[in-house]
Amino acid sequence: MLPTRLAGIAARRAFLMQRHIPSNANTTAMSATVRWIHRSQAALSHDDSKPDPVANAEGFDFNRIGLVGGGKMSEAIIEGFVTEKLIQPEKISVYDVSRKRLDYLMKTFGVQASSSLAAACKDSDLVIIAVKPQNLTQKLWTQLRANLDPKSVVLSIVAGIPMSNFVESTGNKRVVRTMPNTPATIQQGMTVWACTDHVSVSQRNSVAKFLSSLGEQHFVHDEQYLDMATAVSGSGPGYVLLILEALIDAAVHLGFARNVASKLVLQTVSGTTTLAMKSGLHPAILRNSVTSPGGTTASALYVLEQGRFRTVLADSFWSAYRRSLELGHMDSNVGPGRSRHDAHETDSHKK
Ligand SMILES: NC(=O)c1ccc[n+]([C@@H]2O[C@H](COP(=O)([O-])OP(=O)(O)OC[C@H]3O[C@@H](n4cnc5c(N)ncnc54)[C@H](OP(=O)(O)O)[C@@H]3O)[C@@H](O)[C@H]2O)c1
The missing domain is CATH 1.20.5 (Single alpha-helices involved in coiled-coils or other helix-helix interfaces)
Structure with missing residues (x-):
């Protein structure tokens, strides 16, 4: 049975895409958008009584997936797997210290709740580590070493922990390090990733396919870009939300009702981002085009520069x-x- 949550995701996705279709979108972008909406509509209209076939599994190397940690990011990852039909939910095993969390994930997505880390790792050819960095204790490393199949791929989403730590502490040489972000929860994420040389080309392709189910993905050969990506895209939603909050508060300060202030700010930021993405122009060119000599925008930009905004x-x-x-x-x-x-x-x- 398709859990009701997934129908909600498909509807939300179609809604988001419809909102963002620009009138002058190029044909390639448009057909991708239309394909996306069609997929979402198909998900909405399909017959709940029959099991869903795994539609996109071709070229996807992983047959069983284990997740260690079942928090916010794991939920986004499971949504990606299931909505994109990369693997059947019952072939995903999740282990979390919280039984309540496991019950929720099982009920929402139809995944298996594992009562131990060993059970989540058993027969999994992809094991995803999704706990907080401070939860990667010596005890957890020891458990991972004892239970990981050396042939499986270990994929970490843990901020800051280098691939060498996984190789040394678990003995597993096939390691992928990723830095996703929270818009992955609506399949609008940005994930930067790297892997050890032991991860095969077809495994890399499968990882790329999986990460694409969370939004955009970008592979880097040099792992140090992962720490930089943590500062840019991983933590990025936090800064953007602070900026949104500040803009809304500033509009309220001017005299707008809070709901109107939110509407003006969110649409301005969303519309400007779409404009920058679709036009392909450097932001400085677009900004110059809205900055009249001696005008209002020039006045505000002067104050932002005076406040060391860029620095x-x-x-x-x-x-x-x-x-x-x-x-x-x-x-x-x-x-x-x-x-x-x-x-x-x-x-x-x-x-
Ligand atoms: N959230 C983000 O914006 C973001 C972005 C990029 C990357 N990341 C990375 O993603 C990882 C997960 O983040 P999150 O936001 O999903 O965290 P989260 O919501 O706190 O999820 C982590 C889950 O793991 C559980 N857990 C703790 N120790 C465990 C253990 N030994 N075995 C199994 N489960 C255990 C936690 O339970 P308790 O809550 O009971 O401890 C919690 O349910 C972090 O390493 C973070 O650096 C997060």
């Missing part, structure tokens, strides 16, 4: 990057005024 954003990225390095017990003395100003160059020279 504050850059400093916040460096701070998150340093924190990600700290979580992985790496040298975090990077950034302007630090001993490693150009982190990338320094690390490349080290090799």
Whole structure:
């Protein structure tokens, strides 16, 4: 039976896409959009009484998937697998310390709730580690080492923990490190990922397929971009939400009712983002086009620059990057005024 939650996801997806179809969208983007909406409508109209076939599994190497940790990100991952029909839900086993959480995931998606880490790992050719970094304790590493099949691929979404830690602590050489973000919960995420040389080409393709079910994905050869991506896209939704909140509060300060302020701000940010994405133009060109000499926008931009808007954003990225390095017990003395100003160059020279 298709859980009701999935019909909701398909409807939400179709709604989001319909809202974002620009009148001048190019043919390729348009046909992708139409295909997406058709898939969503098919999911809505299908017969609940019959089991769903696994439609997109061709070229997907993983036959059984184990998840360690069943929190927010795991829920997004399960949604991606199930909505994109990459694998049947009953072939996904989840282990979480919270029985309540397991019951919820089982009821919502039809996945298997494992009573132990060993049960989640058993026969799984892809094991996803989705606990908080502080929960990766010695006890958990030991359990992973004892229960992981050396042939399985271990995929981590844990912020800051390098692939070498997984190789050394679990003995498993096929490691994928990813940095997703929370818009993955509506399949609008951005995931950056890297993997060890032991992950085969077809396994990489399957990982790319899986990550595409969460939104956009981007592979990097050099793992240090994962710590940078943590600062940009991983933590990014937090900064964007703070900016949205500040813009709404500023509009309320001017005198708008809060619901009107929210509508104006959300549509302005969403519309401008879509404009930048669809036009392919650099934001500076688009910004110049709305900045009349001596006008209102020029006035506001002057105040933002006076408040060091760009530098504050850059400093916040460096701070998150340093924190990600700290979580992985790496040298975090990077950034302007630090001993490693150009982190990338320094690390490349080290090799
Ligand atoms: N949320 C984000 O924006 C985001 C973005 C990118 C990456 N990440 C990464 O994704 C990972 C998961 O984040 P999340 O937001 O999904 O966290 P979360 O909602 O707290 O989920 C983690 C789950 O793992 C459970 N858990 C703790 N120890 C465990 C153990 N030994 N075995 C099995 N389950 C255990 C937790 O239970 P309790 O709550 O009872 O401890 C919780 O249900 C983190 O490493 C984070 O760095 C998160």
